[in-house]
Structure formats: structure tokens, C-alpha cells
Amino acid sequence: MENEAAEPKKRRISYLVLFVSGISIIIYLIDSRILYPVQSLFYLVAGWILFLRRVIPQITMSVSGLVTALVVVAIMVLLTQLLGRVLWRRLQQQNSMATSNQWKWRWTFALVVFLVISFTGGFAVVGLAHQGLWLAASEKLVDHNIPAISKRSKSKNNLKQFGLALYNYQEATQVLPGGGYFNSAGKHTGINDGNR
Numbered sequence: 001m002e003n004e005a006a007e008p009k010k011r012r013i014s015y016l017v018l019f020v021s022g023i024s025i026i027i028y029l030i031d032s033r034i035l036y037p038v039q040s041l042f043y044l045v046a047g048w049i050l051f052l053r054r055v056i057p058q059i060t061m062s063v064s065g066l067v068t069a070l071v072v073v074a075i076m077v078l079l080t081q082l083l084g085r086v087l088w089r090r091l092q093q094q095n096s097m098a099t100s101n102q103w104k105w106r107w108t109f110a111l112v113v114f115l116v117i118s119f120t121g122g123f124a125v126v127g128l129a130h131q132g133l134w135l136a137a138s139e140k141l142v143d144h145n146i147p148a149i150s151k152r153s154k155s156k157n158n159l160k161q162f163g164l165a166l167y168n169y170q171e172a173t174q175v176l177p178g179g180g181y182f183n184s185a186g187k188h189t190g191i192n193d194g195n196r
Helices: 002-031 036-058 063-095 105-137 139-145 147-173
Strands: 180-182 188-191
Touching: 063 105
Parallel strands: none
Antiparallel strands: 180 188
């Protein structure tokens, strides 16, 4: 009896620990100005509202397209009903089932709704994958949302280019370029030719 009472208490404590940990991580990310995970979470949860607010005014309804869609859905429902009846009769004959006499309309509607949701879900998954890859490859998004990381990666890339240029120069001339002299303001004052 005590174990059964202790189990929900342990579960509540673990949920509380998870909640506090999640809030702590979010506060840390916001305080560190690393907003990309928080923004991603926001757009996954509420981004569709912003999308609909932006897109719905631009939608124009085609009457012929709507009529065509309704006719196609009606044909799909009728064909599903007919196919369901045929398959149900065959199953009854093979297994001598004594449950229901015929295929029901609600099964047809449930199957059609399932198919429509499946196709819509497939399109949504493809769209999410496409959008996710686009976001991951977009430099503008990285530059805008994560300035410290993008500056660091640009600096690292510039240093790589600098090193590659020095390597190519050394390969072509068999000597590294001479150094230079700079004053305290950072202005170039001369080239080190090795004689000084």
C-alpha cells in the first residue's frame, strides 16, 4: 500500500525536476543570447498562426477547383463504400463471420478521413524537411539570430583563407612573405626584408 502511494509522489517529483530543468535551460539560453533553440520552439508551437495570418489574405478561392475537389471526394467515398462492401462480403464468405451483415457508411467515412489525413501528413513531413534543410543552410538566418557564432565562424573562415593564401605563396615561391612593421595606431610603416 505504501509503495502505491509513493509511486505517484516520485512521479510528481520527477516531473517537477524536468520542468524546472527545462525552464532553467531556457533562461540560460535567453541570458546567453542564444535564442535559436527558443525561437525554433516558438515557431514549431505557434508559427502556424503567424503563417496563417500572413497567408490567408492572399488566398483566392477558385470555384471550379472547389467543385472539382468535392466531386473527386464524392467519387472517392462511393468507390471506398463499394470496395468495402465487396471485400466485407468476401471476408464473410471465407471466414463465415457472423458479426455485421454489411460494410457500414461510417467505416467508409473513417477510412476516407484517415487517407486524407495520411496524405496531408505526408505533405507536411516533406514540407518540414524542406523548410528545416533550408533553415539549416541559410546564412542570413544564422547571421541575424546568432551574431556571436556567425562572427566567430566568419573569423575562423578568414583565418583559414589567410593560411591557405600563405601556403599557396610558399609553394609558388619556396619562401614565406616577409613581415612588416606597424606603429601603435596600426598603420603599416615598412616591410621587413630581413636586413634590419
